[in-house]
Amino acid sequence: MKNGNEHYQIAVIGAGPAGATAAVYAARGGASVVLLGGASPGGQLLLTTEIENFPGFPEPVAGADLMQNMHRQAARLGAAVLGEEVASVDLSRRPFVLSTAGGRSFTASCVIAATGAKARWLGIPSEARYTGKGVSGCATCDGFFYRGKEVCVIGGGDSAAEEALFLTKFASRVYLIHRREKLRANFRLQKKLEDNAKVEILYEHVLDEVLGGDAGGAQGERAAAVSVRNVRTGEVRKLNTPGIFIAVGHEPATAIFKGKLPLDDSGYIVADGRARTSVPGVFAAGDVTDRYYKQAVVAAGAGCKAAMEALEYLEEAEKA
């Protein structure tokens, strides 16, 4: 206890792949560690049913199982794994102070920010109903399941264009649905889309509903089609796309770091190649600092890096 608060050498905020891996490495490195998981301990992988690209699992693994295993591994190595949401951080004094929504306070010599990001969704009820059952926020993760099938991508920026092009490797046809009359994606990507015979761009269209159909076996009803509408003419069209990829951007979960850590213009934490932020002793890992990759294995690797840096920071601080 320091100042009446529970003290840990390393506090990890966020218990997705980045935070959980950081806790594993930090605890195994001999530090006292608390892993604060927030409202969704496990992070974004809880939103998906099967993961086929996390190394070490020859058979698909459920996102929830993978994350539960990471938490158990961190706990076995000595980390305190808590489902507390951090409501505020004070990074201006040492040790750092973390206050939770549940009224607890922790102090820590190092903080690893691993609060992740959230894929933005359209917010229509049928989208939520079929998330993980046809509706996806990640082509790299789920494109493979749509070999020889038709899919659609919603969005018009660079990531929507990248996702659409990536999906042409598997899908027989890719509809890119964009509400405006022009894409926001860069010229090079637009040219690639135009040159790809599998891609059809539906300008000035919006997704109205995701439609079910297939009984889907043990996992319940899956998406089978979408209904899209031309915003200029009002014409409605049904597309038989069992894969629906929402690519309207991501939002990093950085509200608690605003004004305390430098964020870039999209709200991501700015960290260097060694996971260090501009505040000595504060590190960042995973989707909260990653605009590009947004993959569990990349986040886990980043968590490992952040923990190794934090351990080195503690060692240097002890020597000083």
Ligand SMILES: Cc1cc2nc3c(=O)[nH]c(=O)nc-3n(C[C@H](O)[C@H](O)[C@H](O)COP(=O)(O)OP(=O)(O)OC[C@H]3O[C@@H](n4cnc5c(N)ncnc54)[C@H](O)[C@@H]3O)c2cc1C
């Ligand atoms: C539907 C879907 C399917 C996906 N499928 C795959 C796939 O098959 N393969 C793959 O590699 N990747 C997949 N991804 C991407 C992958 O999930 C992310 O890249 C990865 O989860 C990022 O890990 P992270 O730890 O950085 O963040 P997250 O997983 O976002 O975890 C962030 C954690 O921080 C916590 N948190 C946030 N704020 C606070 C706070 N204030 N206090 C305490 N805790 C807080 C959250 O509760 C959560 O526990 C998928 C993503 C989605 C959305």
